[in-house]
Amino acid sequence: MSRQPSGALSRPLKYFYMLLLFALMFSGFGQMPIFKRYYLADIPGLAWAADFYITLVIHYVAAALFLGLIAYYLVLRAAKKELWPPRNGPAWVRTGLFGLSILSGSVLVLRNLPGLNLPPGFIVVSTLTHIGSAFLFVILAATYFRLARK
Amino acid sequence: MLKDLNRRSFIKGALAAAGAAAATGVPLPRVVKGSQGGELATMLDLSKCIGCEACVEACQDVNAKYKPEPVKPIPKMYPKRVPIEDWSDRRDVTDRLTPYNWLYVQRAEVKIDGEETEVFIPRRCMHCQNPPCADLCPFGAARKMDNGITNIDPDICLGGAKCRQVCPWNIPQRQSGVGIYLDIATSLAGNGVMYKCHRCYERIGEGRLPACIEICPEKVQTIGPREEIVAKAHARAKEINGYIYGENENGGTNTIYVSPVPFSELNKAIEKGKGKPHLGPVANSMAQAENLTAALVLAPLAGAALALGKIRKLMKDPAADRKNKEDRANE
Numbered sequence: 493m494s495r496q497p498s499g500a501l502s503r504p505l506k507y508f509y510m511l512l513l514f515a516l517m518f519s520g521f522g523q524m525p526i527f528k529r530y531y532l533a534d535i536p537g538l539a540w541a542a543d544f545y546i547t548l549v550i551h552y553v554a555a556a557l558f559l560g561l562i563a564y565y566l567v568l569r570a571a572k573k574e575l576w577p578p579r580n581g582p583a584w585v586r587t588g589l590f591g592l593s594i595l596s597g598s599v600l601v602l603r604n605l606p607g608l609n610l611p612p613g614f615i616v617v618s619t620l621t622h623i624g625s626a627f628l629f630v631i632l633a634a635t636y637f638r639l640a641r642k
Numbered sequence: 643m644l645k646d647l648n649r650r651s652f653i654k655g656a657l658a659a660a661g662a663a664a665a666t667g668v669p670l671p672r673v674v675k676g677s678q679g680g681e682l683a684t685m686l687d688l689s690k691c692i693g694c695e696a697c698v699e700a701c702q703d704v705n706a707k708y709k710p711e712p713v714k715p716i717p718k719m720y721p722k723r724v725p726i727e728d729w730s731d732r733r734d735v736t737d738r739l740t741p742y743n744w745l746y747v748q749r750a751e752v753k754i755d756g757e758e759t760e761v762f763i764p765r766r767c768m769h770c771q772n773p774p775c776a777d778l779c780p781f782g783a784a785r786k787m788d789n790g791i792t793n794i795d796p797d798i799c800l801g802g803a804k805c806r807q808v809c810p811w812n813i814p815q816r817q818s819g820v821g822i823y824l825d826i827a828t829s830l831a832g833n834g835v836m837y838k839c840h841r842c843y844e845r846i847g848e849g850r851l852p853a854c855i856e857i858c859p860e861k862v863q864t865i866g867p868r869e870e871i872v873a874k875a876h877a878r879a880k881e882i883n884g885y886i887y888g889e890n891e892n893g894g895t896n897t898i899y900v901s902p903v904p905f906s907e908l909n910k911a912i913e914k915g916k917g918k919p920h921l922g923p924v925a926n927s928m929a930q931a932e933n934l935t936a937a938l939v940l941a942p943l944a945g946a947a948l949a950l951g952k953i954r955k956l957m958k959d960p961a962a963d964r965k966n967k968e969d970r971a972n973e
Contacts, residue, residue: 529721552930560944
């Protein structure tokens, strides 16, 4: 992974980016029935984490802000004629995983709307892609930061 | 026991006769033809229900092939507080929803025109128009079909029971010791398969009526395109000076009850609890997600607009751009 999104973002926006990533991961994993099972919701002040509707709203809000930030970043990169290709290997991986996550997430957002029934197989593939890309991002990011620290 | 057997035999015979009638060309309602397209809804006229439970037994008989056969002993779960839910030794329970009993009849003692009356309410999945169980299933095991049925695929379901938690009526019921979780991380993730009414989707696909509708001696239920069913429900409610439940609950469902007494009274009179759904008011569970979809579309546009504004500002004031770069270099 690239250590920073690029010089296009100011330091506060970089912190905001990391905060959004955390919110997305937390609320996203919270969509699986694991927070109550594995005691996380037992931590004082975190009982709300077991409420799927609360974590769903957090996921939507964080996703909207994340998409806004991505668009902001991409336009600034485009203005500098640095939009493509990604700068290095980790940036390629990050771009790919974000792309997969955003595409599959968009399918799931459509699924949540009334009056739209997507093919069951397509939904299953989308859910697995969404979860898989998030898991992979967390694992690769953790590995990258660990290697970078050495 | 003999009585039970006789009753079961009668129901099986009646269903077989109905099937034979269909095969010999007696016209079935065209609305249940799978090729019709559009959502099908059911209307349940509670003024007709006598609580005979023929629908309950027909449901059990017709859907016997879908019922779970768990491995024994059921593997222990981790952590220990994760409950194993095993109904395999209580398959004959019919006074609540279970993985083996997808339809049951609630009883409410209420006053109609000053007279104590018993009202019977067949309860099963409401088949919501925008079902949170299907929307929020983390693996896509629950899904809504074009014909308005919400179904859970037992081959994909891990039994986490999220669907039960997000369902306003807590309808789906779990059987542990069965399903794909046994082949993945048995004790760590999942806990069986969730079961509920699938409104006899296979029979509907074949142009046949769901078993509970076909067997009912009092013709309590009517099935048809949702618009027609809603219109019928309103007409019937007007006729009996009655009340409607299910049309707008949870944003709209495909199960419309018509009752001669207010549902608030029925809700007070029925026994509620696990596997025994309420009849209270329900707001649209997916409303917030539906509303926030607009934010997901608008946010990238806003982000792009902000960036363009910044670029424009920097182009007007190159000195600020240089200072920006210097500041960033010093960070």
